[in-house]
Amino acid sequence: MADHYESLGVTKGATADEIKKAYRKLARELHPDINPDPQAQEKFKEVTEAYDVLSDPQKRQSYDMGGSGFGGGFGGANFGGGFSDIMDAFFGGGGSRGPRPRTRAGQDSLIRIQVDLNEACFGTEREITVDSAVVCPKCTGTGCQDGDHPEMCLVCKGRGETQQVVRSVIGQVMTSRPCNTCNGYGSVIKNPCRECAGEGRVRSRQTIDVKIPAGVETGNRIQMSGRGEVGAGGGPAGDLYVEIVEERHEYLVRDGDTLHMQLDISMVAASLGTTVTVESLDGPVDVQIKPGTQSGTPVVIKGKGMTRLRRGDRGDLIVHIEVHTPTKLNKEEEALLRKFADLRGEKSSDAHVKGQDGSIFSKIKGVFNK
Numbered sequence: 001m002a003d004h005y006e007s008l009g010v011t012k013g014a015t016a017d018e019i020k021k022a023y024r025k026l027a028r029e030l031h032p033d034i035n036p037d038p039q040a041q042e043k044f045k046e047v048t049e050a051y052d053v054l055s056d057p058q059k060r061q062s063y064d065m066g067g068s069g070f071g072g073g074f075g076g077a078n079f080g081g082g083f084s085d086i087m088d089a090f091f092g093g094g095g096s097r098g099p100r101p102r103t104r105a106g107q108d109s110l111i112r113i114q115v116d117l118n119e120a121c122f123g124t125e126r127e128i129t130v131d132s133a134v135v136c137p138k139c140t141g142t143g144c145q146d147g148d149h150p151e152m153c154l155v156c157k158g159r160g161e162t163q164q165v166v167r168s169v170i171g172q173v174m175t176s177r178p179c180n181t182c183n184g185y186g187s188v189i190k191n192p193c194r195e196c197a198g199e200g201r202v203r204s205r206q207t208i209d210v211k212i213p214a215g216v217e218t219g220n221r222i223q224m225s226g227r228g229e230v231g232a233g234g235g236p237a238g239d240l241y242v243e244i245v246e247e248r249h250e251y252l253v254r255d256g257d258t259l260h261m262q263l264d265i266s267m268v269a270a271s272l273g274t275t276v277t278v279e280s281l282d283g284p285v286d287v288q289i290k291p292g293t294q295s296g297t298p299v300v301i302k303g304k305g306m307t308r309l310r311r312g313d314r315g316d317l318i319v320h321i322e323v324h325t326p327t328k329l330n331k332e333e334e335a336l337l338r339k340f341a342d343l344r345g346e347k348s349s350d351a352h353v354k355g356q357d358g359s360i361f362s363k364i365k366g367v368f369n370k
Contacts, residue, residue: 002046002050004049004050004053004054004063005050005054007046007047007049007050008022008023008026008047008050008051008054009022009026010022012064014054016055019051019054019055020051020055023047023048023050023051023055026043026044026047027044027047027048027051030043030044030047031044031174100160100184100185100186101185101233102143102150102185102187102200102232102233103141103200103231103232103233103234103235103236104231104232104233104235105231105235105236105238106133106201106228106229106230106231106232106235106236106237106238107228107229107231107238108228108229108238108239108240108241109130109132109227109228109229109238109239109240109241110221110240110241110243111128111130111240111241111242111243112242112243112244112245113126113128113210113242113243113244113245114245114246114247115212115216115244115245115246115247116246116247116249117246117247117249117252117254117281118281119212120212120215120216120217120244120246120254120306121214121215121281121306121307122214122281122307123211123212123213123214123215123216123307124212125209125210125211125212126209126210126212127207127208127209127210128207128208128210128242129205129206129207129208130205130206130208130227130240131203131204131205131206132203132204132206132228132229132230132240133201133202133203133204133229133230133231134201134202134203134204134206134230135200135201135230135234136193136195136196136199136200136201136202136234137195137202138193138194138195138196139193139195139196139200140234141200141201141230141233141234141235142193142200142233142234143189143192143193143196143198143199143200143233143234144189144191144192144193144198145191145192145193145194146191148189148190148191150185150187150188150189151187151188151189151190152186152187152188153179153181153182153185153186153187153188154181155179155180155181155182156179156181156182156186158186158187159179159186160178160179160182160184160185160186161176161177161178161179161184162176162177162178162179162180163175163176164177199232199233200232200233200234200235201230201231201232201233201234206227208224208227208240210222210224210242212242212244213309213310214307214309214312215257215306215307215308215309215310215311216244216246216309217244217246217254217306217309218244218245218246219243219244220243220244220309221241221242221243221244222241222242222244223239223240223241224239224240224241224242225239226238226239227239227240228240252280252281254306256306256315257305257306257307257308257314257315258305258306258315258316258317258318259280259281259304259305259306259315259316259317259318260317260318260320261278261317261318261319261320262319262320262322263276263278263287263299263319263320263321263322264322264323264324265289265293265321265322265323265324266323266324267323267324267325267326269289270289270292270293270294270295270321270323271291271292272291273289273290273291273292273293274289275287275288275289276289278319280301280304280317281304282304285301285304285317287299287301287319289321293321293323294321294323295321295322295323296320296321296322297320297321298318298319298320298321299318299319299320299321300316300317300318300319301316301317301318301319302316303315303316304316304317305317
């Protein structure tokens, strides 16, 4: 057996860096993918075995003491870690990326569903139908027909990439690229499944039950893990996101967890006061109109608003009072109103401008009279 130091062309006192540099130089010249000469291949095995021993401190110590260094040889096409060191020097990474797996993770899916205000408030369950990729039932994701399996690509020998030597200013350099025959998988499907054409997945319509929690609003998304698109080769499915779109209510307006509604009442009802029953999300509720209520007066009904998401309690329902003024009066009605005004000492020309503090703008008159 040749002396390992002589094989690499270094002295017994060589440092680890000197040994590494010597091996890289020889490996670039002798690697089988670069130099097809059979003698060069034998020499490459020799220098690689030498490097395998001398690059490991424990093996080197054993070798120097007269042992074999436990050098394990090559095991066929495996050229050890030395060639990776060469590729590290030129490309900043390993010499081979290796084959990529045929199974890949699937994509996430998004579907929008509409819910009415009642469903958004109290929650509901929906059955939805989605069109997505599922594992092929014929080949169970292998992509092969009749129980076959992918076979090793004969072009790249299962590495998933091919290599070629190009000349550069620093000499011969090896480059790698994905194998065109197997598309980088390292294996080929010779008998593809007729159902999925080798994809391992097919399109299918699925029915899924979705639980919509109380308090959702437009834009909220419900994540359903593993219910999205199955990946190529029957890979793990992505997630399904169900986005909520809240329908517009006939008369209730939502603002967060507060509901608003407008209630038109007559001038008489506003003056004398009354109780009006309105329909809320919880059913009929009474609204107390106090005597002398003005337009724009809010009446708050506690706990009749929207459910607060993830909390369970409720917001309020605010009823905005709008006093309706009659637009067409007959002579009798007009006479009664005039009599009412006389009784109160009011004139049709009476009008007051209110400031932001609610007081009469009497000061403005004083400004102009100066």
